[in-house]
Amino acid sequence: xxxxxxxxxxxxxxxxxxxxxxxxxxxxxxxxxxxxxxxxxxxxxxxxxxxxxxxxxxxxxxxxxxxxxxxxxxxxxxxxxxxxxxxxxxxxxxxxxxxxxxxxxxxxxxxxxxxxxxxxxxxxxxxxxxxxxxxxxxxxxxxxxxxxxxxxxxxxxxxxxxxxxxxxxxxxxxxxxxxxxxxxxxxxxxxxxxxxxxxxxxxxxxxxxxxxxxxxxxxxxxxxxxxxxxxxxxxxxxxxxxxxxxxxxxxxxxxxxxxxxxxxxxxxxxxxxxxxxxxxxxxxxxxxxxxxxxxxxxxxxxxxxxxxxxxxxxxxxxxxxxxxxxxxxxxxxxxxxxxxxxxxxxxxxxxxxxxxxxxxxxxxxxxxxxxxxxxxxxxxxxxxxxxxxxxxxxxxxxxxxxxx
Ligand code: NAP
Ligand code: MG
Numbered sequence: 001x002x003x004x005x006x007x008x009x010x011x012x013x014x015x016x017x018x019x020x021x022x023x024x025x026x027x028x029x030x031x032x033x034x035x036x037x038x039x040x041x042x043x044x045x046x047x048x049x050x051x052x053x054x055x056x057x058x059x060x061x062x063x064x065x066x067x068x069x070x071x072x073x074x075x076x077x078x079x080x081x082x083x084x085x086x087x088x089x090x091x092x093x094x095x096x097x098x099x100x101x102x103x104x105x106x107x108x109x110x111x112x113x114x115x116x117x118x119x120x121x122x123x124x125x126x127x128x129x130x131x132x133x134x135x136x137x138x139x140x141x142x143x144x145x146x147x148x149x150x151x152x153x154x155x156x157x158x159x160x161x162x163x164x165x166x167x168x169x170x171x172x173x174x175x176x177x178x179x180x181x182x183x184x185x186x187x188x189x190x191x192x193x194x195x196x197x198x199x200x201x202x203x204x205x206x207x208x209x210x211x212x213x214x215x216x217x218x219x220x221x222x223x224x225x226x227x228x229x230x231x232x233x234x235x236x237x238x239x240x241x242x243x244x245x246x247x248x249x250x251x252x253x254x255x256x257x258x259x260x261x262x263x264x265x266x267x268x269x270x271x272x273x274x275x276x277x278x279x280x281x282x283x284x285x286x287x288x289x290x291x292x293x294x295x296x297x298x299x300x301x302x303x304x305x306x307x308x309x310x311x312x313x314x315x316x317x318x319x320x321x322x323x324x325x326x327x328x329x330x331x332x333x334x335x336x337x338x339x340x341x342x343x344x345x346x347x348x349x350x351x352x353x354x355x356x357x358x359x360x361x362x363x364x365x366x367x368x369x370x371x372x373x374x375x376x377x378x379x380x381x382x383x384x385x386x387x388x389x390x391x392x393x394x395x396x397x398x399x400x401x402x403x404x
Contacts, residue, residue: 001403003036004353007345010337011063011302012039013095015073016046017309018317018388022327023073025389029396030357031334034403035350040067044095046076050088057095061102064302068344071337072099072304073330096294099302100134104187105294106194107132108265109277109306111284112291112328114362116378120283126263128280131198131206132273133191136183139270143179152178183218188225193297195226195267196234196245205244205264209253209272222269223247281306286373288326293336303336305329313388324372325388331361331395353403360398369394 014023031037042060049056064070076082077094100107110129113119146152150172156165169178199206208226210219230238230245238245248256250272257266257280268276281290290306306329313323335354342350365374368382375385386394 001034003034004347004349005036006038006341006350007347008067008069008341009038009040010341011060011067011070012041013044013060013070013072013075014041015044015075015309017074017076017311017314018323018325019074019305019307019309019330020045021314021317022325022330022388022392025392026327026331026334029389029392030331030399031338033396034353034399035338044072044075046078046082046086046088046092049075049092049095050086050090053089054092054095054098057092057098058102061099064099064103064300065296068300069337069341070300070302071333072096072302074305074307074309076309096304100294103294103296103300103302104190105134105296105300105302106191106198107134107273107292107294108198109281109290109292111281112289112332112362113284114365116366116380117285117289117374118379119285121258123259124262124284126261127284128257128260128262129198129202129204129265130273130277130280131191131195131265131267132277133188133268133270134273135187135191135270137181137270138179141179141181143177146172146176146178148175149173154180181218183221185221185225188222189229190297191267192226192229193233194295195265196230196238197297197299198295199243199245199265200234200237200241202265203241203243205246206267207246207248207253207257207264208267209248209250210269211250213249219269226267277306285377286326288371288373289328291329291332291336301337301340303333303340305333317388323388324385324391326371326373327388327392328361328365332358356402357395357399360402361395363398364391364395367398 040063042056044057044060075095078088078091083091108129108131110127113127152169154167154169155163157163195206210222212219212223281287287307292304292306294302310325313325317323335357339351339354369384369386371391372385375383
């Protein structure tokens with residue numbers, strides 16, 4: 001069989017621990033035998049990040065901007081314990097945070113759904129994609145533990161030194177807490193553009209919700225910016241495709257989401273998206289089945305699994321024990337990136353290969369072969385628990401059949 005040729009390279013970002021093991025296995029078994037793979041390789045494993053003072057992460061993000069499509073393995077975000085474990089020079093920031101800041105992107109998370117995996121919410125028969133604004137709010141705030149009586153004030157001084165806002169937030173009589181958060185119009189605009197474009201490209205309705213009735217300036221600004229951008233840039237195309245943009249209050253949205261059948265994108269502010277994406281992921285089943293793509297407003301795509309490096313399984317692997325780690329979300333990161341590369345470069349064979357890779361993976365599970373996490377969830381009579389590499393080899397058998 002002739003291998004599929006590529007034109008433009010994919011930006012390949014390797015990572016850490018169990019997912020780094022999976023990365024190599026799935027490339028060797030599921031991609032390299034079939035695709036004459038062109039990638040620009042960046043090793044974002046913690047050792048290499050430390051060696052390069054984390055410059056490698058910035059270079060990888062710049063490469064995503066240059067080529068437009070990247071695929072990333074899960075990586076360790078160092079904490080105090082990792083400082084000792086890896087003897088690090090510094091406590092580096094989260095690579096995902098660095099990449100997101102450079103691409104100015106929005107993260108879309110969607111579960112891989114299957115008939116044999118019943119969501120906890122019975123009415124959900126299509127995936128729900130969460131779009132989380134990944135900038136500002138409580139993640140970039142000033143906060144203070146108020147020790148006792150005193151006045152909390154909020155003040156804005158413009159660039160000419162004029163105080164244009166100066167209000168008392170609260171007169172404390174007793175100890176308490178205090179926080180100041182912000183966001184920027186241009187970041188909210190990027191978020192809105194990424195959401196509308198992603199809705200159009202995946203042909204799904206877009207829901208957006210905030211608490212604008214209570215937060216009449218802060219949250220209302222989000223609502224107004226989304227509405228303006230929709231009216232100016234996207235309304236006509238949404239209507240042409242029969243898609244809906246729907247704004248509602250967050251509490252109303254929660255109730256509607258639970259009653260819905262799924263099949264739409266739910267855009268949320270930073271904190272709301274953080275919380276709701278874990279809720280939706282858990283209700284759909286396993287974290288190992290959650291895909292994630294970072295989309296920038298100028299059309300760059302970075303695909304990855306939503307889960308981490310699965311440290312516990314890695315330590316077992318190092319002890320020589322056999323593991324049953326689910327590679328589905330990492331496989332779908334590769335298929336997502338290869339499909340997008342194929343679409344952008346007009347290579348139908350590559351798009352077709354990406355679709356068949358997904359089909360082979362889904363059919364493998366549907367035929368009863370799966371990793372331990374899914375065996376606990378799947379509603380099927382006959383299930384065979386596979387090892388990490390056993391599962392990937394089973395997918396390869398199916399893929400070869402589909403491509404033959
Ligand atoms: P995790 O790697 O997502 O794993 C948490 C638990 O979820 C695992 O112990 C396992 O449960 C289950 N799980 C997750 N993915 C699985 C898979 N593919 N197959 C089977 N089970 C799976 O989260 P963590 O242990 O909190 O974090 C580990 C490291 O990953 C940390 O250093 C963190 O910084 C990093 N991290 C990176 C990213 C990223 O790069 N995007 C995201 C999150 C975390 P059982 O042990 O019960 O089997
Ligand atoms: Mg969270």
